[in-house]
Structure formats: structure tokens, C-alpha cells
Amino acid sequence: MxxxxxxxxxxxxxxxxxxxxxxxxxxxxxxxxxxxxxxxxxxxxxxxxxxxxxxxxxxxxxxxxxxxxxxxxxxxxxxxxxxxxxxxxxxxxxxxxxxxxxxxxxxxxxxxxxxxxxxxxxxxxxxxxxxxxxxxxxxxxxxxxxxxxxxxxxxxxxxxxxxxxxxxxxxxxxxxxxxTENDKINQIISYINENLSEELSLDQLADRFYISKYYLSRQFKQFTGLSLYQYIMKKRLISARNMLRAGSPVMDACLCCGFGDYSNFLKAFKREFGQNPSKYSRG
CATH class of the missing domain: 2.60.120.280 (Regulatory protein AraC)
Incomplete structure (x- = not known):
């Protein structure tokens, strides 16, 4: 072969x-x-x-x-x-x-x-x-x-x-x-993926899941290999990309995936995928 x-x-x-x-x-x-x-x-x-x-x-x-x-x-x-x-x-x-x-x-x-x-x-x-x-x-x-x-x-x-x-x-x-997995981190990951348009700060997640934010940061990095911020940013950008491939307008993808600032969204998207959202089309 x-x-x-x-x-x-x-x-x-x-x-x-x-x-x-x-x-x-x-x-x-x-x-x-x-x-x-x-x-x-x-x-x-x-x-x-x-x-x-x-x-x-x-x-x-x-x-x-x-x-x-x-x-x-x-x-x-x-x-x-x-x-x-x-x-x-x-x-x-x-x-x-x-x-x-x-x-x-x-x-x-x-x-x-x-x-x-x-x-x-x-x-x-x-x-x-x-x-x-x-x-x-x-x-x-x-x-x-x-x-x-x-x-x-x-x-x-x-x-x-x-x-x-x-x-x-x-x-x-x-x-x-x-x-190898951690039930609490699994719950937090599921929550993040289901609420990408909402606020997902370290403080907010620590409060919601009754866990120290310092412990959450360490455990999240240990099990995912990414910081909480890196993971949330990547998942929001992936969700936006998939929306664009399905035909959604760029602004809709930006807002639905939790980006409040359009210019920051454009910069982050290009940094992650190598091209502007408007040029990212299916196929």
C-alpha cells in the first residue's frame, strides 16, 4: 500500500x-x-x-x-x-x-x-x-x-x-x-456547545457548575489540552464556519455564535481558517 x-x-x-x-x-x-x-x-x-x-x-x-x-x-x-x-x-x-x-x-x-x-x-x-x-x-x-x-x-x-x-x-x-475523562469537564463542554451565543466567561461557568474558577482552569486545560478561552473561541468559530457553509449571512453567523464585535470576529475567523468569512463557502 x-x-x-x-x-x-x-x-x-x-x-x-x-x-x-x-x-x-x-x-x-x-x-x-x-x-x-x-x-x-x-x-x-x-x-x-x-x-x-x-x-x-x-x-x-x-x-x-x-x-x-x-x-x-x-x-x-x-x-x-x-x-x-x-x-x-x-x-x-x-x-x-x-x-x-x-x-x-x-x-x-x-x-x-x-x-x-x-x-x-x-x-x-x-x-x-x-x-x-x-x-x-x-x-x-x-x-x-x-x-x-x-x-x-x-x-x-x-x-x-x-x-x-x-x-x-x-x-x-x-x-x-x-x-480518560472527567464528568464535570464533560458537563461544561456540553453546556458550552449548547450555549455558544450566550456569555461563557470563566466566572460564569465556575458559578454555574459550583467549582473554583482556578480549579476549573487547571482541569479544563488538563482534559482538553486547551484553555477555556481557546476552546470557546474555536468552537464559536467552527460553528460560524458551519453556518456559512450552510448558507447563512456573515452577520448572522457572527451574532448567533456569540461575537458581539464584528471586526474582532473577522480577525479571529481569518486567523483560524486563513480566509475571510465572506469567502468561506461550501466546497
Missing amino acids: YKEQFNPSQIMTERYYEFHHSYNEIPPVVEFHQHPFYEIFFFLSGDVTYIIEGRSYKLRPGDILLTSSSDIHRPDIRPGRPYERIVIWLADDFFEHLQDFFDEDFTACFTDAALKDYRLIRPDSENIAHLMQLCTQMSKARHSTGMGCRALASAYLTEFLVYVSRAYYDAPDSVKNDI
Whole structure:
């Protein structure tokens, strides 16, 4: 299977999906990030704990993580073992095409994982072998120049999505033993995500959840990897971006996501996403 080096840009350049099989002897430095598409992370080797929205997942080879367009995430990669993974990026357009053709919603497991804040799949050994075989076939088809190679790659990807979805709903409860989390921080994260248009100061959150603001600051940073301010700012900007992609006017996105000052919103948006809100459109 073709391997590539890690690309830190995290930008999707193809319309429907991208397939990346990456291998690093020296662990790359990956900052907290998010992206306006779905991601399937298929872990193959390394010493990695993956942080997603305040939960840390201690990964085993064959584990799969699902993230969508609102999830802030980052792998914590320790040296000593090669870091190998397959990452598949999927645009809304691809899922809409599958919905129209097969009358199946393949985003359902992503949606359910986001609602439950539980994004880890741990397939059994037979399923891992089957998923690896599909990835090998997908990679081969994508690098082929024969007739129908792109159609063949899409067919393998569709089969891959079927088995990932099945594995998600069949996941055993025992995988929760490899998740590090804090109930209070989980409650605060849920509250933030449900109230992005409201005041979300440190003092206000500490009062609401009956916790010292100093303790809250330390615990929030420990479990999310971000300060409370950084997390809230990123989530507001992500929400604004998703509103713009859905067709909302820039001012509506600004106000609905808790930005009282339009000029500050413009600056923050460009700093986070590299372009002005007015130029950020779907696709």
C-alpha cells in the first residue's frame, strides 16, 4: 500500500473524499485542529493517545476514531514506535451521493458518536483484517490508471463505510476502559456547545457548575489540552464556519455564535481558517 508523509495543512483538495496512508518513524507535531468534513482515523501502529473534545483515547492497533466538522482533536504521539495510520476524509457531497443512490445515511454513526461524545470503535480481529484489505484495494485502485479505477475505489470505500458503521454499533462496552475523562469537564463542554451565543466567561461557568474558577482552569486545560478561552473561541468559530457553509449571512453567523464585535470576529475567523468569512463557502 502506498505510504506518504504527514501533511500538516489538514486541507481537503478533492471534491468527494481523500485517502491518506501515512507513516512516520519520528512522531510529527500535530496541533489541535478541526476541519469542515468527516474523518475516519484507522490506527495501525505507534504509542498514541488521541484527544477529542475533552476525552483521551488510548489507542490500540486496529482502533478507529470518527470525527465530524465540529470536533476539535489532536493525537498525542510518543516516540519509540513508528506511527502509522490510514485517514479518510469525506465531504458532505459524498454522503449525499450515497444517500441518493442507496437510500442509506452513512453519517448516522458520526452523528451518534457526536451526540454520545464517544468516538472510538474497536473492531474484532476478523473485521480489522477485512477493513485493511479494503484499504489496500482502495489505495491500489486510486493509484491505478485503468478503466473504471475511480469507480472501483469508490466502491471499496462504500464497502469500507458499511463495515465501519456495523463495527460502531457492535462495539463492546469494554473499550471504555481506555478512555480518560472527567464528568464535570464533560458537563461544561456540553453546556458550552449548547450555549455558544450566550456569555461563557470563566466566572460564569465556575458559578454555574459550583467549582473554583482556578480549579476549573487547571482541569479544563488538563482534559482538553486547551484553555477555556481557546476552546470557546474555536468552537464559536467552527460553528460560524458551519453556518456559512450552510448558507447563512456573515452577520448572522457572527451574532448567533456569540461575537458581539464584528471586526474582532473577522480577525479571529481569518486567523483560524486563513480566509475571510465572506469567502468561506461550501466546497
